[in-house]
Amino acid sequence: MEHAVETFSLTKIFSDWWGRNKVYAVDDLNLQVRGNEIFGLLGPNGSGKTTTIKLLLGLLYPSKGKAVVLGGDGADPKISARIGFLPEESYLYRYLNARETLDFYGRLFGLPANVRTMRIEALLDMVGLKAVANRPVGTFSKGMARRIGLAQALINDPDLLILDEPTTGLDPIGTRQIKDLILELAKRGKTILLCSHLLADVEDVCDRIAILYGGKIHAEGQVRDLLLQTNKKQITTGAISDTTIERIKRLIKDEHADCVVTSPMDKLETFFIKAVADAQQQARPTSGAVSTTEISAFLAAEASQKNILDKLVSASVSRETPSEPTATEQVVGVDTSEPESDEQLLRKLTKPAEPARPGPVPPNRKITTEPVKPKAHEQDEDKKSILDQLIRQMPDSTSPKDNTEQTDKNQ
Amino acid sequence: MHSIWAVAANTIKQALRMKIAAVFIVLLIVLLPVMGVSMTGDGTLKGRLQTFVSYSLSLTNLLLCLLTIIVSIYTLTNDIKQKQIYTVITKPIRRFQLLLGKLLGVVLLNIALLVLFSAIIYTITVYTPKFYGASEADLDSMNNEFFTARAALTPPEVDVTAEVLDTYEKLKKTGQLPPEAGENEIKAELTRRKQLWKRAAVVGQWLVWEFNNVRVLDPNESLFIRYKYEVSINPPDMQVYSRWDVGDNRQYPPAYESFLRKDPIRTFRELEVPAYLIADDGYLAIRFLNVPLNRTTVIFPPDGLEVLYKADTFTANFVRVVLLILFRLVFLASLGTLAATFLSFPVAILFSLCIFFTATISGFCLESFDYLGEKLTWVYYYTVRPLILLLPQFDKFNPAQFLVPARIVPWSLLAKVAGLMICIKAFLLLLLALLIFKFREIAKIII
């Protein structure tokens, strides 16, 4: 099948109870999303993005026209088993906790128990909610609920992922993760239909976009083609001297073109990620989401193998043996003030969170002077006594993991 | 199937964790033992047990009915209103599976609660006599009249159509018909009077009832004649003297055994007679004599006489009564589900409660409408009456009405109620609900 999603003059007219007040929410829409592409649906508020998605999924019935999803009707269980859907707000059962929520949706897909548990754990890890997995979802912050919503959409390993403004309420790291995740999934041959008006997000990930206005497509095409300014060129260099700049300017002048020279600014996203990375290295307590890149492991394993079960088994194995040396390396390297790329920073930020994951309230120094030991210590049975000593001796150490690090260095 | 179970489990969690069920559970757990201690009835141990069973079962029944209505409506309307249904219905689950899952959840919850509460009631009932150290005589009477399940024989209504026609013609000929009343009305009134006279005995008159096919399991046991008097003039001490003959009157001399009684009027009384009085072929005759000591005509109301005999154990009967309650809960769950598919929470609750209360008094409604004037009756016959008949008749199968007089709920009745209330009425409701829900636009918001 060529198109993952195709609509044929899809129209949705809302009218009130008496049949008056007609709203053309979607108007004669012909949309084509090819298989294995990241398609962005853009548009101002009320332009019909959400309505289009609801029509695709059978939550609304079209007034005219029809929609074909994965070669069939989106409401057909055979088709919907292959779709992951994240609605515009995470509509979740408030009284279920995070794990139960995922379990419930897993059951709806009829996943066998062992697959379910493995996926749930992997997904909880991925969205960074493992530490709060036993709290009712109703008590979650907006972004945390969003993360569970995302996990819910991925529980069936969908072929088509429909995301309605996935990044609303998410912190920059979460946003970044979703973008990475989308790219990762696309690499794996999945199709993603993304709705958003955060243009930066769309620009980063989408292959093709359509801009809706008043329920009609206003512009459509490859992002690259739409945005490329063929009449301009940009040169990025390392630190160069003023004389060199003068020489370049002269060269350009010879071609009768204008040129502006400035120093590039860091993106705020990069800066934010760096700041949070610092905080996490110091293992500050948080009862919120803890970012990880576990999805990479989860997905990487999936890519290399065919059988879903195998994928998940290996995923869980690779999860249980976090790359210990890298973690140590990163903790040590955090002080280096060399500029780093976004990707490196992000990875650094998220990796150590697994071994050093603080509970909802990580033990801090004052608590650990008591004989009761926090859970993390149990792994280091043999080092217990040394650890205890260290905790008392070192007022600066803030987390058990840091202590271990220190111990290693001291030895 | 797995998705139905998942939804059912989720529904139960919802009912419990959103504290809807909790309110009812706590209320009942507190109230039932309190009732067990505080209810004294008429002072006798039997009266005490009868009051307790009657009130506790009625209360449990009422509260569970309300709970069922509320939960079955809440679980669906809340999902739709808070839009969790968006994430559920887009999963590989069909709409009927979602509805069935919700219904199954409510029914399972009901079964669990019903088992819990009926176990409490049963335990209290059975242990009360031991707790109060009942005397031999008390125990004996309780075993005969409470801790058992008795089948009842009721005399059939006497056919008086011929007599009524006769009288009507006579009145017509003599021109004594009241001009303002219609023919049917007059005939109905005549029928009522004739039948009343068949059940009335003037001073010194005998009344005879005959029963065939009376089969008692154990001929050493007793039969119980349960009766109630109405009188034309209240006797000074509100008591009626009587002589009862029980036996076989087909031969001469009749094999009767006689009993002399003195009973208060307008209350049910029981006369215990040995079962060997029944003839070998199952024939039994009962005669009542309005002895001349009385100065009044004695009238038996329509349900004023029946013959009871032990046919099953109290426990088995109790279980069947609880099943009767379960049936109506299943019906109400279907009703709630139907209401929730097209109404919002408050409206659906109102709608279901109206139907519930109408069903609770449907017998009364039918009866009272039957006395309406002719013209109104016609309208009523084709509008309200069929609607009321569509509803289940909760008051006809009131749980207390069986356990208090230790009356058996035969399996045949149970099967009939199950067939009518669940297989037909609840099923139709559910079918309608599925139909509505199938075509409903889930994400459409109507204000």
Ligand SMILES: Nc1ncnc2c1ncn2[C@@H]1O[C@H](COP(=O)(O)OP(=O)(O)OP(=O)(O)O)[C@@H](O)[C@H]1O
């Ligand atoms: N149930 C409804 N009844 C009536 N009108 C509706 C309904 N749902 C949506 N609309 C109208 O349809 C139009 C499109 O709404 P839609 O939710 O698809 O917009 P959107 O593109 O998702 O906007 P946003 O960016 O704010 O999420 C709006 O004018 C809205 O008022």
Ligand SMILES: [Mg+2]
């Ligand atoms: Mg929207």
